[in-house]
Amino acid sequence: MPVARIQVLISSLFSQRFSAYLPELLEQEGLHFARTERVPHPLEVDLLIRASDAPTLSEAEVAFLMAGGRLLAFALEQGPAGAARPLPPGHARIDGERLRFFEGRALPGADHAHGEAGEPRAPLVQELRVGAGTLLHLSVDVADTVVRLQQGHGPVERDLPSAPDGSAETEDGLLKADDGMTLDWLEDRRLTPGGQPYFAVAAADRWRRWLLQEIVRAVSPLPVARLAYWPAAAPAAFHLSLDSDGNDPAHAASTLAFLAGLGLRATWCELEGGYGPELQRAIHAAGHEVALHYNALEREGGRWGGDAFAAQLERHNAQAPARATSNKNHYTRFEGWDELFAWCDAGGITLDGTRGGSKMGNRGFVFGTCHPYRPARADRSGARHALFELGFLSQDMDLDAARWGDSSITGPLLSEVEAVSGCAHLLCHPAHLHAHAPVRDALEAALRLARARGFLELTACEIAAWSRARRATRLTPRAGGLQVSGAPQGAVLELLRVGSVRQIPLETPDSFVSLAQEAPHA
Numbered sequence: 001m002p003v004a005r006i007q008v009l010i011s012s013l014f015s016q017r018f019s020a021y022l023p024e025l026l027e028q029e030g031l032h033f034a035r036t037e038r039v040p041h042p043l044e045v046d047l048l049i050r051a052s053d054a055p056t057l058s059e060a061e062v063a064f065l066m067a068g069g070r071l072l073a074f075a076l077e078q079g080p081a082g083a084a085r086p087l088p089p090g091h092a093r094i095d096g097e098r099l100r101f102f103e104g105r106a107l108p109g110a111d112h113a114h115g116e117a118g119e120p121r122a123p124l125v126q127e128l129r130v131g132a133g134t135l136l137h138l139s140v141d142v143a144d145t146v147v148r149l150q151q152g153h154g155p156v157e158r159d160l161p162s163a164p165d166g167s168a169e170t171e172d173g174l175l176k177a178d179d180g181m182t183l184d185w186l187e188d189r190r191l192t193p194g195g196q197p198y199f200a201v202a203a204a205d206r207w208r209r210w211l212l213q214e215i216v217r218a219v220s221p222l223p224v225a226r227l228a229y230w231p232a233a234a235p236a237a238f239h240l241s242l243d244s245d246g247n248d249p250a251h252a253a254s255t256l257a258f259l260a261g262l263g264l265r266a267t268w269c270e271l272e273g274g275y276g277p278e279l280q281r282a283i284h285a286a287g288h289e290v291a292l293h294y295n296a297l298e299r300e301g302g303r304w305g306g307d308a309f310a311a312q313l314e315r316h317n318a319q320a321p322a323r324a325t326s327n328k329n330h331y332t333r334f335e336g337w338d339e340l341f342a343w344c345d346a347g348g349i350t351l352d353g354t355r356g357g358s359k360m361g362n363r364g365f366v367f368g369t370c371h372p373y374r375p376a377r378a379d380r381s382g383a384r385h386a387l388f389e390l391g392f393l394s395q396d397m398d399l400d401a402a403r404w405g406d407s408s409i410t411g412p413l414l415s416e417v418e419a420v421s422g423c424a425h426l427l428c429h430p431a432h433l434h435a436h437a438p439v440r441d442a443l444e445a446a447l448r449l450a451r452a453r454g455f456l457e458l459t460a461c462e463i464a465a466w467s468r469a470r471r472a473t474r475l476t477p478r479a480g481g482l483q484v485s486g487a488p489q490g491a492v493l494e495l496l497r498v499g500s501v502r503q504i505p506l507e508t509p510d511s512f513v514s515l516a517q518e519a520p521h522a
Contacts, residue, residue, distance in 0.1 A: 192408040
C-alpha cells in the first residue's frame with residue numbers, strides 16, 4: 001500500500017497574510033511532503049495544498065481540479081459558486097476546545113461541510129465538486145492564524161493593556177514578549193484548581209494538529225507518513241531553564257546539588273558576569289547546558305540592540321566552557337517583530353526561550369504553543385529564521401502566589417502539553433530555589449508528574465538538535481515502501497490513517513521500510 005503523495009504549492013504573488021508559512025506547520029508535524037512552484041498533473045499527487053493567500057484560484061488550479069485533482073485551499077475570497085462570506089474574529093470549536101481565529105471566509109455552494117467557526121456559525125471545512133475533482137476549502141487560514149498566535153499581529157512597540165481583573169499588569173512601562181499577545185483576557189482564559197486565571201489551551205498547536213487530521217481525512221484510505229514528535233515516540237517532553245539573576249555562586253551551588261538529587265539536567269541562562277569559570281565548568285560537567293541570559297534592561301545597564309546582544313554573547317562565550325547555543329532574555333524583554341531572532345541566528349543561538357508570560361495572570365499557553373518552532377520573518381514571504389523558539393509556561397511556582405502564581409496550575413499544564421505532544425518548559429531562578437522550599441517542592445512535584453506520564457527530559461540544545469535532525473530526515477517513496485535517509489537516533493516512523501496510527505521504530509539512520517503488507521482501510 002503506497003503512502004499519500006502530498007505536495008505544497010508555493011506562491012509569492014500575494015502576501016497580505018502569513019499563508020506561505022504553511023510548510024513550517026507541516027515540518028513541525030514531521031510530515032512527508034514535497035514543495036512545488038507549479039501545479040502538477042492530478043496523477044502525480046494525491047493532495048495538493050495551496051500555501052498562498054491569492055484571493056481566487058488560478059487558471060492552472062482550476063484546470064487541476066477539472067481534471068480530477070484534489071486541492072486544499074484556505075480562506076478564499078471567491079470560489080466556484082461565487083463570493084465568500086467574511087467571518088469576523090472569533091472561535092472555532094475543534095475537538096471540544098474553542099480555538100481563537102482572527103479572520104475567515106466561507107464559500108457558497110458546498111456539497112459537504114463539517115466543523116463550526118465564528119458567530120454566526122459557518123462551516124469550518126467545505127467540500128466542493130469542481131469538474132472531476134474536489135476543492136477542500138478551510139474557512140480559516142491556519143498558517144496565518146498560527147503566526148498571529150505565536151508572534152502577534154505586528155511588532156511590539158507599546159505595552160499591552162493590562163488584564164481587567166488586575167491579575168496581569170502588563171502596562172508597566174517595560175516592553176516584553178507578552179506585550180505582543182493576541183489572545184483575549186476575558187474569552188481565552190480559565191481558572192486553575194487554585195482559582196487563578198491562565199491560558200489553558202495550546203491553540204496554535206491544536207490548529208496545526210487539526211490541519212493534519214484534515215489532511216489525513218483528505219487522502220484516506222492512503223496512509224500519511226511522518227516522524228513522531230520526540231525520540232522513541234515519547235508522549236511529550238520536559239524542559240527546565242534557570243535564570244541566574246544576581247549571579248550569586250551560593251545560589252548556583254545549592255541549585256546544582258538540588259538538581260543532582262532530582263537527577264534533572266537544566267539549561268542555565270546566565271546574566272553577564274555569570275557564576276564564574278569554576279562553577280560554569282561544574283555545571284557543564286554535570287551534564288547541564290550553560291546558556292545566555294541577554295540583558296536589555298536599561299535600569300541594570302542593559303540596552304536593546306543587535307550590537308549589545310552580540311557583545312554580551314561574545315563576553316559570555318569568552319569565559320563559558322562551551323559556546324552558548326541557547327538564550328532567554330532577562331525580564332522577557334522584547335521589542336519589534338523578529339529582530340531578536342535575527343541576532344540569535346547571527347550569533348549561533350539555535351533555541352530561544354524568551355516568549356512567556358511575565359505576570360501571574362498570563363501563565364500557560366500565552367502564545368498558543370508548547371512546541372519548538374521556527375519564527376516567521378516579517379515580510380510574509382514564508383521565510384523563517386534558523387533558530388527555534390520554545391516559550392516557557394510558568395515560573396517559580398509557589399514563590400508568591402499573588403505575583404507569580406501557585407502550583408495548582410501544574411496538572412492542567414502538563415495535561416494540555418501531553419494532549420498536543422509538546423514540551424513543558426518551566427522556568428526557575430536559582431535564587432528562589434536556594435531560598436524558598438515551596439519553589440523546590442513545586443518543581444519536584446511537576447517533575448514527578450511529568451516522569452509518571454513518560455515525558456522525556458531534555459536541555460534546550462538537545463531540543464534544538466533533535467528538531468533539526470528530525471526535520472532533515474528524508475522519507476522517499478519507493479516500490480513497496482519508504483526509503484528513510486538520515487533519521488536521528490530514536491526516530492519513530494508513524495503511518496497515520498483516520499482513527500489509527502502505526503508506529504515503526506527506525507533502528508538505523510538509513511533504512512528501507514517495507515509497506516507491502518499495508519492493507520488499505522476503508
